[in-house]
Amino acid sequence: MMALLKWPIKNTNKELSERHLWQLFNSLNDVVLALDKDQKILTVNQCWQNLTGVSVDQSLDLPLNHFIHPEDINQWHQLLQRLSPDQSELIWFRLLHSSGEFRWCEMRIQSMRESSLYPLSATLCDITPQVRNEQIRQASHRSLQSLVNRxxxxxxxxxxxxxxxxxxxxxxxxxxxxxxxxxxxxxxxxxxxxxxxxxxxxxxxxxxxxxxxxxxxxxxxxxxxxxxxxxxxxxxxxxxxxxxxxxxxxxxxxxxxxxxxxxx
CATH class of the missing domain: 3.30.450.20 (PAS domain)
Known part of the structure; x- marks a missing residue:
């Protein structure tokens, strides 16, 4: 099982336990994760399983690029090369699902520390519906343009x-x-x-x-x-x-x- 992170809790709020914070963490509709220097998953919330079809326990210690579509891995590596501790980066890529399908994701990634690049923290938002709608619009536009040109x-x-x-x-x-x-x-x-x-x-x-x-x-x-x-x-x-x-x-x-x- 994944080790619990130490959450800062005010002494005046005894009822907000570490367990409650993990419940909050896992209730989020976006993926939140942390990566080590080898881009392996240190921790991730339950939304990850909805996005990939792979459980949290099975995903820990695996490199993130294990789940990234092969055609998008190169841009993932390029992002890592330009990332620095004092900035965040935004990237779109396809995340593979265990069913063989993929989901389009928007990731915001940054360092968790000011003095060093790793570990990294990231949020992933599923944008597949928006991307598919845009693809449909583009396909319709190309079809219409082709018709007009003929x-x-x-x-x-x-x-x-x-x-x-x-x-x-x-x-x-x-x-x-x-x-x-x-x-x-x-x-x-x-x-x-x-x-x-x-x-x-x-x-x-x-x-x-x-x-x-x-x-x-x-x-x-x-x-x-x-x-x-x-x-x-x-x-x-x-x-x-x-x-x-x-x-x-x-x-x-x-x-x-x-x-x-x-x-x-």
Whole structure:
């Protein structure tokens, strides 16, 4: 069995015994542990078993990296190398469960003494639900982005200037214009404004500005000049972005190729 630590107890509080303090220690919902100079577990509370599926008695005197996911051990060693007695460090890693699954943990670790690095004390918080939710959001974002980039159209967000400087553009820009996203983003020399045929520049500007003033959407057709100089008819549908006070922050929409002009 693990040896009890000596807890500082005020003489005025006789009822708060060492046993009560251990009950408090083991009631915590986060793991609290201490490590020796070989990073072996000196003591740990009962929450550890919930996180790893391994009992406290079976875990004592085992190095912590015995429970860390193999892909995360290197960053654990890197943390130990930069740790000093006067600082604490924060790290995320996966802790292996006896079932074969793993749990994402956030660890705060620091020295227990001012004069030497060891022993170390650490708290571990199970952040698996948050990480999984974030992974789901990222996967959904990647799926949506992939869908957007496969569309036979160019989704965009621009500034409301005469050049229509591009702040965002989807991967469909390559097929539509011949330009890559890198060639179009935040460029003054190449923008939607420079690709609009000169005969339609005023028509587009006035059409968009009129819609912005009315807080309505626009639907325009015009000739766009591709990178190789080829002229194509496109349809441009979009609307403005506004601040809470009604100031125009930008314009967003999508452009796709049409076969013929629908109006004079």
């Amino acid at each position: 569309l036979p159209a160019m989704l965009y967000r621009t500034r409301n200037n005469i050049s229509w400087t591009i702040d965002y553009v989807s991967g469909g820009c390559q097929a539509l214009t011949g330009y890559s996203t890198d060639e179009l983003l935040n460029q003054l020399e190449i923008s939607i404004g420079t690709m609009i045929h000169p005969d339609y520049a005023s028509y587009v500007w006035e059409g968009v500005q009129g819609a912005l003033q009315q807080y309505s959407s626009f639907d325009l057709e015009y000739v766009l000049v591709q990178k190789d100089g080829k002229e194509i008819w496109v349809r441009d549908k979009g609307h403005g972005q506004y601040s809470e006070s009604g100031v125009v922050l930008g314009v967003e929409g999508f452009i796709f190729q049409t076969q013929r002009k629908n109006h004079d």
